[in-house]
Amino acid sequence: MKRVKTRFKVNGKTVELELEPRRLLVSVLRDDLGLTGTHHGCDTTNCGACTVLMDGKAVKSCTVLGVQADGKEILTIEGLAGKDQLHPIQQAFIEKQGLQCGFSTPGMIMTSCWMLSQNKELGDEEIKRMLHGNICRCTGYHGIVESIKYAHKIMKKQEANKQ
Amino acid sequence: MFPRSFDYFAPKNLSEALVLLQDANSNVKVLAGGQSLIPALKTRSSPLISSLSSVVDITRIKDLDYIRKENPMYKIGALTTVGTLENDLEISTSLPILHDASSEIADPLVRNLGTVGGNLCHGDPVNDLPAPMIALNAFVVLCSLAGERKINVEDLYVSPFKTTVRPNEILTEIQIPFQESRCGNAYRKVKKGSGGFTIAGVAANLSLEDDNTVSACRLALTGVGPRALRPLKAEEALIGKRLKKVVLVGVSKLAIDVSQPPSDLYASAEYRRKILGILVKDALECAHKRAAMGNYEKS
Numbered sequence: 001m002k003r004v005k006t007r008f009k010v011n012g013k014t015v016e017l018e019l020e021p022r023r024l025l026v027s028v029l030r031d032d033l034g035l036t037g038t039h040h041g042c043d044t045t046n047c048g049a050c051t052v053l054m055d056g057k058a059v060k061s062c063t064v065l066g067v068q069a070d071g072k073e074i075l076t077i078e079g080l081a082g083k084d085q086l087h088p089i090q091q092a093f094i095e096k097q098g099l100q101c102g103f104s105t106p107g108m109i110m111t112s113c114w115m116l117s118q119n120k121e122l123g124d125e126e127i128k129r130m131l132h133g134n135i136c137r138c139t140g141y142h143g144i145v146e147s148i149k150y151a152h153k154i155m156k157k158q159e160a161n162k163q
Numbered sequence: 164m165f166p167r168s169f170d171y172f173a174p175k176n177l178s179e180a181l182v183l184l185q186d187a188n189s190n191v192k193v194l195a196g197g198q199s200l201i202p203a204l205k206t207r208s209s210p211l212i213s214s215l216s217s218v219v220d221i222t223r224i225k226d227l228d229y230i231r232k233e234n235p236m237y238k239i240g241a242l243t244t245v246g247t248l249e250n251d252l253e254i255s256t257s258l259p260i261l262h263d264a265s266s267e268i269a270d271p272l273v274r275n276l277g278t279v280g281g282n283l284c285h286g287d288p289v290n291d292l293p294a295p296m297i298a299l300n301a302f303v304v305l306c307s308l309a310g311e312r313k314i315n316v317e318d319l320y321v322s323p324f325k326t327t328v329r330p331n332e333i334l335t336e337i338q339i340p341f342q343e344s345r346c347g348n349a350y351r352k353v354k355k356g357s358g359g360f361t362i363a364g365v366a367a368n369l370s371l372e373d374d375n376t377v378s379a380c381r382l383a384l385t386g387v388g389p390r391a392l393r394p395l396k397a398e399e400a401l402i403g404k405r406l407k408k409v410v411l412v413g414v415s416k417l418a419i420d421v422s423q424p425p426s427d428l429y430a431s432a433e434y435r436r437k438i439l440g441i442l443v444k445d446a447l448e449c450a451h452k453r454a455a456m457g458n459y460e461k462s
Contacts, residue, residue: 021170022169024165024201043164045201046358058272059275059276068220133269133271133358134272
């Protein structure tokens with residue numbers, strides 16, 4: 001089967017690949033581009049460990065073909081931190097213990113990133129609803145919700161300082 | 164899991180897509196969001212894709228993503244994502260049944276990619292949008308190079324994964340007639356786990372007279388038959404009645420009578436029948452409340 005030329009941005013850098021159409025975005029990111037922060041979890045669209053942002057929206061990269069990324073901007077966990085500073089969400093997950101084993105964490109953080117980009121009020125219930133697609137088998141959801149709330153606070157503060 | 168090899172086409176507009184599909188047979192599948200198709204491709208087991216040779220990815224067709232209000236109907240572009248439908252304020256207030264259904268499909272990440280057209284075309288009896296669309300008496304527009312045809316959503320389904328959409332056609336638009344003034348609708352379902360498949364669901368859409376008797380009613384059921392079912396006798400039994408407990412019990416029974424629920428990994432047929440009765444009552448009560456209040460009450 002014919003390979004398809006696929007050009008897209010990952011964490012701000014343009015990449016061009018010749019992809020077999022059946023390849024999934026998660027394996028293109030991990031195996032071709034070495035971005036192993038995006039985890040390969042359940043592989044059945046359930047767990048959300050493979051969550052990345054595609055054109056700003058959180059999607060499950062095990063359920064997107066690599067060739068579908070053509071022309072899009074992908075953001076993975078590796079693209080989140082600044083040069084020598086963690087992203088507020090990463091900082092918040094550390095401070096509020098939003099992780100135990102850490103396997104689901106890249107997905108949790110990318111979903112949080114999408115959630116927090118929408119400028120809406122986030123109560124506990126809304127955060128939990130938005131996290132439906134990300135599963136943590138350490139069942140550390142309490143810490144995760146706290147982390148997201150804390151990150152929201154830091155980001156609001158940063159925004160206010162900017163103005 | 165990797166799918167078998169296939170050829171991939173990503174047309175930029177509808178006419179390019181229709182040309183690609185013109186000689187298509189069942190070996191060609193349209194990808195409209197991929198949240199059902201890609202999992203099926205990965206398991207390699209679905210009869211849907213046993214002989215698949217190519218995928219036509221229509222997600223790059225930009226002008227099929229819209230929600231418009233054009234008297235006397237709402238028009239929804241087939242590539243509108245389920246998430247967009249869920250968050251549309253006009254839809255949430257005027258057609259809350261669609262908010263009920265879309266906000267409970269899988270999880271927010273899946274809804275970011277899954278589309279309304281894809282959900283309607285997939286043909287899985289547990290897809291959530293067919294029943295509400297049937298309850299709303301919605302139509303779909305199917306396009307091919309030969310032209311357009313418009314059919315009622317009720318006539319879209321044959322049996323599991325088998326629809327009347329021809330291999331050379333693309334579903335482009337969903338049309339939903341404006342509802343009457345004292346009309347209310349709701350969708351209630353039970354699913355397996357937070358993001359899991361629907362076990363059973365009920366869509367109810369009813370209109371009330373000034374004295375709160377039911378003047379018109381459409382019901383549709385998810386997951387309890389080979390396709391979304393309409394319990395006609397249950398609908399008839401409601402006409403001219405007030406929504407009292409004894410009426411609801413009778414209507415639930417009539418709905419259970421037409422159901423042909425499967426027993427599978429997720430639930431037994433007996434459990435599905437039991438749940439169905441409760442859901443009929445819940446959906447009707449919520450629809451009634453919304454009709455009496457003017458459809459704005461969300462819960």
